[in-house]
Amino acid sequence: MHKLSGLNDFVVRFANVNGTGSASANTMFAKAIFRMGIPVSPKNIFPSNIQGLPTWYEVRVNDRGYLGRRDGIDVMVSVNPQSMKKDIAAVKAGGYFLYDNTKALPNELHRDGIHYLGVPMMGLCMEQFTDPRQRQLLKNMVYVGALTALLDIEVEVIQQIIREQFKGKEKLVNPNFEALQLGMQYVQEHFEYPLDLKVERRDLVGDRILIDGNTASGLGALYAGATVAAWYPITPSTSLVQAFEKYANKLRIDPVSGKKNFAVVQMEDELAAIGVVLGASWNGARAFTATSGPGISLMGEFLGLAYFAEIPTVLIDVQRGGPSTGMPTRTQQSDILAAAYASHGDTRHVLLFPSTPKECFDFTADAFDLAERLQTPVLMMTDLELGMNDTMSEPLTWDENRQYDRGKVLSESALEEMTTRFGRYKDVDGDGIPYRTIPGAHPTKGAYFTRGTSHDEYAGYTEDATVYQASVERLLLKWETAKSIVPAPEQYQTSYQSNLGILFFGTTTQPALEAIDLLREEGIELDAMRVKAFPFTESVRHFLENHDQVFVVEQNRDAQFRSLLVNELEINPKQLTKILNYDGFPITADFISTSILERVHALKAV
Amino acid sequence: MSFIRPTFRHPDLPTNKIGYSRQDYEGALSTLCAGCGHDSVSGAIIQACFDMAIEPHRVAKLSGIGCSSKTPAYFLNNSHGFNSVHGRMPSVATGANLANRDLMYLGISGDGDSASIGMGQFVHAIRRNLNITYILMNNGCYGLTKGQDSATADVGSVNKSGHANQFSAIDMAGLALEMGATFVARSFSGDKHQLIPLIKAAMSHPGFALIDVVSPCVTFNNNPGSTKSYDYTRDHIETTAAMDYVPYQSEITAAYDEGNSVDVALHDGSFIQLHKLSPNWNPFDRHLAMNRVFEAKVKGEVLTGLIFIDQNHPDLHAMLDTVATPLNQLEQRNLVPGAGVLEGINAGWR
Numbered sequence: 001m002h003k004l005s006g007l008n009d010f011v012v013r014f015a016n017v018n019g020t021g022s023a024s025a026n027t028m029f030a031k032a033i034f035r036m037g038i039p040v041s042p043k044n045i046f047p048s049n050i051q052g053l054p055t056w057y058e059v060r061v062n063d064r065g066y067l068g069r070r071d072g073i074d075v076m077v078s079v080n081p082q083s084m085k086k087d088i089a090a091v092k093a094g095g096y097f098l099y100d101n102t103k104a105l106p107n108e109l110h111r112d113g114i115h116y117l118g119v120p121m122m123g124l125c126m127e128q129f130t131d132p133r134q135r136q137l138l139k140n141m142v143y144v145g146a147l148t149a150l151l152d153i154e155v156e157v158i159q160q161i162i163r164e165q166f167k168g169k170e171k172l173v174n175p176n177f178e179a180l181q182l183g184m185q186y187v188q189e190h191f192e193y194p195l196d197l198k199v200e201r202r203d204l205v206g207d208r209i210l211i212d213g214n215t216a217s218g219l220g221a222l223y224a225g226a227t228v229a230a231w232y233p234i235t236p237s238t239s240l241v242q243a244f245e246k247y248a249n250k251l252r253i254d255p256v257s258g259k260k261n262f263a264v265v266q267m268e269d270e271l272a273a274i275g276v277v278l279g280a281s282w283n284g285a286r287a288f289t290a291t292s293g294p295g296i297s298l299m300g301e302f303l304g305l306a307y308f309a310e311i312p313t314v315l316i317d318v319q320r321g322g323p324s325t326g327m328p329t330r331t332q333q334s335d336i337l338a339a340a341y342a343s344h345g346d347t348r349h350v351l352l353f354p355s356t357p358k359e360c361f362d363f364t365a366d367a368f369d370l371a372e373r374l375q376t377p378v379l380m381m382t383d384l385e386l387g388m389n390d391t392m393s394e395p396l397t398w399d400e401n402r403q404y405d406r407g408k409v410l411s412e413s414a415l416e417e418m419t420t421r422f423g424r425y426k427d428v429d430g431d432g433i434p435y436r437t438i439p440g441a442h443p444t445k446g447a448y449f450t451r452g453t454s455h456d457e458y459a460g461y462t463e464d465a466t467v468y469q470a471s472v473e474r475l476l477l478k479w480e481t482a483k484s485i486v487p488a489p490e491q492y493q494t495s496y497q498s499n500l501g502i503l504f505f506g507t508t509t510q511p512a513l514e515a516i517d518l519l520r521e522e523g524i525e526l527d528a529m530r531v532k533a534f535p536f537t538e539s540v541r542h543f544l545e546n547h548d549q550v551f552v553v554e555q556n557r558d559a560q561f562r563s564l565l566v567n568e569l570e571i572n573p574k575q576l577t578k579i580l581n582y583d584g585f586p587i588t589a590d591f592i593s594t595s596i597l598e599r600v601h602a603l604k605a606v
Numbered sequence: 607m608s609f610i611r612p613t614f615r616h617p618d619l620p621t622n623k624i625g626y627s628r629q630d631y632e633g634a635l636s637t638l639c640a641g642c643g644h645d646s647v648s649g650a651i652i653q654a655c656f657d658m659a660i661e662p663h664r665v666a667k668l669s670g671i672g673c674s675s676k677t678p679a680y681f682l683n684n685s686h687g688f689n690s691v692h693g694r695m696p697s698v699a700t701g702a703n704l705a706n707r708d709l710m711y712l713g714i715s716g717d718g719d720s721a722s723i724g725m726g727q728f729v730h731a732i733r734r735n736l737n738i739t740y741i742l743m744n745n746g747c748y749g750l751t752k753g754q755d756s757a758t759a760d761v762g763s764v765n766k767s768g769h770a771n772q773f774s775a776i777d778m779a780g781l782a783l784e785m786g787a788t789f790v791a792r793s794f795s796g797d798k799h800q801l802i803p804l805i806k807a808a809m810s811h812p813g814f815a816l817i818d819v820v821s822p823c824v825t826f827n828n829n830p831g832s833t834k835s836y837d838y839t840r841d842h843i844e845t846t847a848a849m850d851y852v853p854y855q856s857e858i859t860a861a862y863d864e865g866n867s868v869d870v871a872l873h874d875g876s877f878i879q880l881h882k883l884s885p886n887w888n889p890f891d892r893h894l895a896m897n898r899v900f901e902a903k904v905k906g907e908v909l910t911g912l913i914f915i916d917q918n919h920p921d922l923h924a925m926l927d928t929v930a931t932p933l934n935q936l937e938q939r940n941l942v943p944g945a946g947v948l949e950g951i952n953a954g955w956r
Contacts, residue, residue: 035956209955219951225941227933228704230697247951251943259929261936263704265922268730272697275690275727279701282688283666283709284934287701301691395952398945404938438934439666439686439702440709447663449679449687461679 002094003115005196008038008063010074012147015087016140017080019051025140026057028165029147030390032157033061034210037202041067041510043389043586048235048328054083061199067392068511071590074197075151077143079121084109096195098146100139102126117191119146124182129175138179145183152194154201155184209357209395213386214290216357216396217316218243220364221288222251223398226314228287229264230276235328236384237290237318270295274302274315281312282450284409284438286368288314292384293322296335296342303377304343305452307475310425310434312371312378312407316364319383321584330584331384333506334556339379340534340564346472350378350482351534355509357393360386363532366487372407374482375433383555385507385586408435415442423457424448425471432478479535486533489540492516498525500600501547503540505531505561507586508553514589515596522593524600526551534564541569544576549603551596553579555587622659631655631662633680643795643821643836644674644743648681650798651712651741654805655682658853660710666702667712670695670724673750674716674743674821682712693724696731699738700922706932707923710809711738718748721757721776732785732814737921739808740816742778743795745823746834753826760906764831778818779913780899783892789815790895790914794839795822800910803851803878807912810872813921820908839908846887846898846911852877873917889915 004010012029016022023044030042041060047053060070072092078084078099091097093113099105101118110116121142125135148155158180166172187193217240221229231241245264252261267273273289280287291299296317306313321327322334339351350370352363363380371378408429415422415437422445425434434457437446448459455471456462492513504512509530516526529543544550544565552562559578566573579595581587619627631652636645655662662684669675671692678687690698699713720728720742731738746759755763758778759771782790789811793801801819808815820839822828828835833842847868854875870878870889888894895914902909929936 207952209952211955215955219948223942223948225936225938227936227941228701230701251947252941254929254940257929260927261929261933261940263923263926263928263933265700265704265734265926267697267700268726271694272700272727272730275694275697276701276704278690279668279688279698279703280705280933281701282698283702283705285701285705287705302694305691396948398942398948400945437686440663440706443661443663444684447684447686449689451689452691453689 004094018055021137141179142183145180149187152198213360214240215243216360220361224365224368228280240290270298274299290316310375318387336560353505369405415445426457490530492528501550504553511589515592518593641824646795669714670719672716696727717756717758743821747827760833763833788813806851844907
């Protein structure tokens with residue numbers, strides 16, 4: 001029978017029951033390969049549930065550094081009878097099915113063309129360990145041991161990770177070592193090992209880190225000087241505020257008083273969470289909230305107020321599958337339009353699209369500068385895939401010379417020196433951005449009445465048609481200013497090489513870059529652009545206008561990003577071909593390349 | 607439309623101890639209906655702030671949407687104001703307060719704003735003991751949309767269009783007590799002798815201070831069948847205690863009978879002196895207060911005065927253990943842990 005082979009190039013999927021401690025064992029597996037200097041890309045595929053339902057963890061091992069998901073499973077580690085039938089079907093021909101054979105596999109689960117590797121995981125644990133809970137947890141370590149032998153993972157690396165994992169709980173180190181050994185030994189005694197699919201130490205990771213985007217975003221807010229975080233729990237954004245709070249509890253304690261240089265408040269709903277952000281920002285603190293799709297819907301009204309009353313607002317949207325409650329534990333990029341034009345009336349908001357944890361950190365920090373400079377909401381659009389998966393990334397860095405841009409705020413002395421009447425909404429500099437004052441700044445100057453009703457340059461209520469129109473047109477001028485300060489798109493060529501282009505953003509980046517390589521092998525050359533922000537800069541228009549066809553890759557049903565391009569840049573929609581993945585799983589390079597290949601052939605046929 | 611008052615001041619106007627005249631606490635001219643109870647409340651706020659010699663720029667006034675929420679434009683012109691969205695003032699005030707604990711926060715809301723659309727935010731701000739003076743101008747109807755019943759309209763109360771309310775009324779003072787409010791009072795816009803000292807006491811209270819002010823809507827709910835009219839309120843008013851607000855280090859001048867008067871020391875060194883009208887009255891007993899509010903509701907009385915006070919409950923900042931320095935005054939050097947620390951964090955993710 002055909003056996004899959006591959007050095008540092010395969011996909012392992014773990015099929016577990018959630019709530020059984022498998023996550024920590026699976027993470028150790030991925031980390032061990034990462035520490036052997038080989039790029040890895042782990043993805044959690046989990047249910048919206050706490051205990052008892054199927055959950056998967058998929059690790060792509062890849063020498064060439066492709067971090068997107070790849071179709072097809074080379075090795076399935078199956079410890080969940082509920083999903084076994086599906087899991088067996090998912091294995092590639094010639095692939096391996098590692099399972100717990102403490103109980104014999106029913107005949108109907110035998111499939112030709114794949115290799116069954118039975119290891120009595122539970123049986124071995126029953127013999128070795130007495131505590132029932134421990135047996136359950138250590139069973140996970142047994143399969144890690146089996147994989148260590150089968151894939152030729154350096155056992156010392158795993159052991160070191162175990163030691164670190166149980167630092168402070170040293171009692172647990174030995175049982176884990178034993179379980180690891182049980183799995184390895186069983187493989188060594190019963191199978192030919194290692195497999196032709198295996199790992200070998202490389203030096204391809206460098207100083208990169210393996211971190212989830214939400215933690216990186218939380219750290220970005222911390223470094224950006226956020227002092228107020230208000231939130232309402234919602235998957236997949238919850239861990240972002242929790243990461244902020246965890247690090248703040250260590251790094252933001254006043255050395256003299258021992259008290260906190262920050263406030264985190266779990267509010268009663270998303271409306272209140274964003275309300276706190278507006279109140280705190282209005283009062284001169286850096287504040288933020290994080291949410292996901294349903295929260296964006298709820299926050300709409302306040303976003304409109306922040307836009308019109310010109311209050312800096314930082315919001316991180318960790319997108320999930322919609323519409324409505326949708327698929328809370330699956331990934332999508334489907335809040336694009338809801339975020340770009342959130343709230344009634346004529347509104348538009350600055351969006352940022354990070355594609356790596358490092359960018360989650362950087363863009364979160366940038367979001368505060370942009371929000372205060374522009375006095376408007378800035379929404380960072382990440383997603384579950386980036387937010388909740390450990391992702392290989394350049395290390396996080398902070399430039400010690402970086403100074404926060406607090407925007408146009410009049411200090412007490414600036415107010416004191418003012419000889420003309422302060423106008424909160426007066427465009428003094430001609431860039432559409434007025435000056436603001438912070439409550440309490442000056443005894444007699446600078447006070448104004450913030451309102452969501454139409455207002456004149458002095459913040460007074462007005463229904464005067466001319467005054468109103470001038471005020472909303474000034475906001476458009478400000479929007480033009482925004483174009484010059486948001487992150488510019490990334491170009492992947494110095495000059496255009498092709499009449500075909502591919503445009504992507506956020507988490508479609510990794511698979512898109514791999515797809516470009518795959519298509520090149522097919523003789524198709526694509527110019528590429530990664531958009532990092534909305535409003536779109538002139539370079540985006542230039543890219544679109546200078547290619548006959550541009551494939552716009554995104555993860556939603558309705559091609560929302562494409563709609564935004566068409567609407568904002570008045571591009572002929574026929575020039576923009578949709579490449580859409582919206583099943584809730586991260587988009588793969590194979591999907592992108594196959595879809596584009598079909599379209600290119602179809603174009604040629606015409 | 608707001609009208610700006612002339613800034614001319616008569617040189618002989620009396621000033622308070624920080625040199626401000628009463629006019630320095632005024633705002634734009636009111637655009638509410640003539641005789642609106644809310645204008646009396648604005649007047650009481652102006653008087654209270656003048657008497658207490660509060661620096662206007664140290665106050666932030668916040669509101670939601672509705673007639674009541676328009677009033678912050680009509681007092682304290684030198685204070686920053688924030689007219690937010692309907693029912694959401696408590697969250698904006700929470701954020702503002704978190705950013706700068708040193709300012710005084712004055713929240714203005716109405717019965718539509720707090721008892722209906724903003725019920726969630728109202729009760730949760732109370733639960734967190736947000737340090738704010740929360741004045742709820744309660745007229746039992748939606749004035750700005752022409753007189754629909756609100757959730758505080760009493761069952762059977764008839765509005766101007768002749769419609770009698772059928773739905774159970776929410777007692778905001780009772781609700782606040784249930785939610786754990788640390789200062790609960792009720793007053794009447796027509797009784798400034800009671801309202802002004804209550805506002806002063808509320809502003810001195812270090813936590814959530816609710817004053818539920820019955821403030822009749824002259825245009826839509828001041829008719830004979832209404833239970834939120836001037837006449838009904840005057841006829842049914844019951845008071846827990848007469849009260850005087852005694853500023854810090856002032857002599858207590860009001861003379862009450864021994865045994866019937868209670869001095870309530872406030873956080874900032876001032877006092878409230880209560881003259882109990884009922885011998886069983888005790889403003890420190892939440893259970894008793896809840897019973898009394900419920901009793902009054904059953905009897906159709908408008909129970910006014912200070913109903914409950916607890917000065918010892920920690921406010922939101924105390925519960926969050928934040929630094930004494932306002933968070934909006936922390937500088938970058940206090941906030942950035944540094945590049946070296948980040949390198950250490952990176953190492954933990956390898």
